[in-house]
Amino acid sequence: MGYRKFKADHLFTGFGLADPDAVLVTTENGTVRAVIPSAEAGEDIEYHPGILSPGFINCHCHLELSHMKGSIPEKTGLIDFLLSVMRQRNTDPAAAARLKQAQPDEWILSAITTAEQTMTDYGIAAVGDVCNTTHTLRQKEEGNLHYHNFIETAGFLEDQAAGRFENSLNLFRTFTQAPRLPAGTHSVVPHAPYSVSSRLFGLIAHFEPNKLLTIHNQESEAENRFSVTGQGDFLRLYRAMGVDTSFFQGTGKRSLESFLPHFHRDQRLILVHNVATREEDLQFALKWQKEEAGFLREANARSSNLFFCLCPLANVYIGGLLPDLDLLIRSKVQVVIGTDSLASNHQLSILEEIKVLQRRFPQTTTASLLQWATANGARALQLDSVLGSFTAGKQPGVLLIDHLAEGKLTERSSVKRLAPAQRPF
Numbered sequence: 001m002g003y004r005k006f007k008a009d010h011l012f013t014g015f016g017l018a019d020p021d022a023v024l025v026t027t028e029n030g031t032v033r034a035v036i037p038s039a040e041a042g043e044d045i046e047y048h049p050g051i052l053s054p055g056f057i058n059c060h061c062h063l064e065l066s067h068m069k070g071s072i073p074e075k076t077g078l079i080d081f082l083l084s085v086m087r088q089r090n091t092d093p094a095a096a097a098r099l100k101q102a103q104p105d106e107w108i109l110s111a112i113t114t115a116e117q118t119m120t121d122y123g124i125a126a127v128g129d130v131c132n133t134t135h136t137l138r139q140k141e142e143g144n145l146h147y148h149n150f151i152e153t154a155g156f157l158e159d160q161a162a163g164r165f166e167n168s169l170n171l172f173r174t175f176t177q178a179p180r181l182p183a184g185t186h187s188v189v190p191h192a193p194y195s196v197s198s199r200l201f202g203l204i205a206h207f208e209p210n211k212l213l214t215i216h217n218q219e220s221e222a223e224n225r226f227s228v229t230g231q232g233d234f235l236r237l238y239r240a241m242g243v244d245t246s247f248f249q250g251t252g253k254r255s256l257e258s259f260l261p262h263f264h265r266d267q268r269l270i271l272v273h274n275v276a277t278r279e280e281d282l283q284f285a286l287k288w289q290k291e292e293a294g295f296l297r298e299a300n301a302r303s304s305n306l307f308f309c310l311c312p313l314a315n316v317y318i319g320g321l322l323p324d325l326d327l328l329i330r331s332k333v334q335v336v337i338g339t340d341s342l343a344s345n346h347q348l349s350i351l352e353e354i355k356v357l358q359r360r361f362p363q364t365t366t367a368s369l370l371q372w373a374t375a376n377g378a379r380a381l382q383l384d385s386v387l388g389s390f391t392a393g394k395q396p397g398v399l400l401i402d403h404l405a406e407g408k409l410t411e412r413s414s415v416k417r418l419a420p421a422q423r424p425f
């Protein structure tokens with residue numbers, strides 16, 4: 001059997017930087033054999049300037065919104081962003097009629113194909129993808145990338161819960177019955193704390209296949225205000241949607257503390273955005289997970305099933321703040337990275353996401369950023385047996401990131417795929 005031997009200025013394994021002299025040895029298809037000193041690697045070592053990394057994991061995307069690239073105005077704030085997306089996503093009947101003429105399904109499907117191709121080119125191997133429609137099914141059945149499909153459900157009024165959940169179950173069944181998609185890669189998930197009723201949270205939490213969940217969390221301070229008092233900018237959103245929220249007087253608690261207790265304490269959960277997440281929220285979340293009934297879990301932040309997903313370029317696009325990264329690092333929570341959708345981003349590139357984090361938080365090490373983008377993401381999406389690190393037997397893809405300066409990413413850094421990741425089937 002032939003081998004490939006990769007050497008670069010730096011070699012990131014998924015968990016840290018290897019010795020500068022290390023060589024990555026793979027089979028011809030990219031399955032990792034070992035990371036060894038160059039003196040033991042023999043001939044035919046390929047040298048590349050830059051840093052080698054396993055393939056990226058995109059923990060938060062809405063591939064079905066790819067046709068909305070460039071159509072939503074930037075920096076309007078979250079409420080107006082959400083209203084624009086809903087309008088253009090056919091919840092408004094007049095807009096739907098206009099859009100149907102302008103954007104037949106084939107156009108939506110080809111935007112999805114293009115977006116997936118760019119993710120592949122940017123070195124992404126797996127995607128946690130939020131779904132409200134079947135538009136992405138055809139592309140996913142090609143088996144180019146691993147996906148976990150998060151079938152999204154929402155409904156703030158208690159008496160809507162059963163109907164909304166049933167609708168989502170129908171979509172869930174369509175995905176699970178697609179013959180080629182792997183079993184166990186679909187869940188029914190809540191959209192956001194402010195858009196899901198207690199009853200609907202209950203149905204989600206008790207749905208047996210829901211081993212892995214995700215939710216948009218604390219994307220703005222207005223979300224916390226609405227949670228505590230039932231007041232603030234979110235009333236504008238509900239008014240525009242014709243939803244009467246006057247029955248809701250707030251829980252007296254911030255958003256994360258209000259919704260987390262709906263779930264099992266060991267629920268694997270990817271919390272997305274976390275822009276308005278503060279120290280008290282993290283302390284509550286970690287303490288809550290530890291207090292498992294019956295026995296004292298030896299939980300700490302790193303072994304927790306909670307993952308904090310950052311999509312910084314979507315935050316910039318929408319015009320919000322960035323999450324408090326120093327707080328997340330200090331609290332030792334597990335950080336993962338997502339691109340969000342082309343409705344709120346100019347590209348679906350994990351490298352661009354971590355570049356903006358390194359620029360805005362210069363003390364963050366390249367190894368930390370890459371770990372969030374690879375091994376942590378693979379663990380979050382339950383794909384760490386095949387992806388996320390240069391561990392013998394895995395085929396995570398081999399990426400080369402170039403134009404580093406003193407070990408840090410620069411504006412010019414770009415990514416190239418040297419070897420492919422394993423396909424899902």
Ligand SMILES: [Zn+2]
Nearest residue numbers: 060062216340
């Ligand atoms: Zn999202």
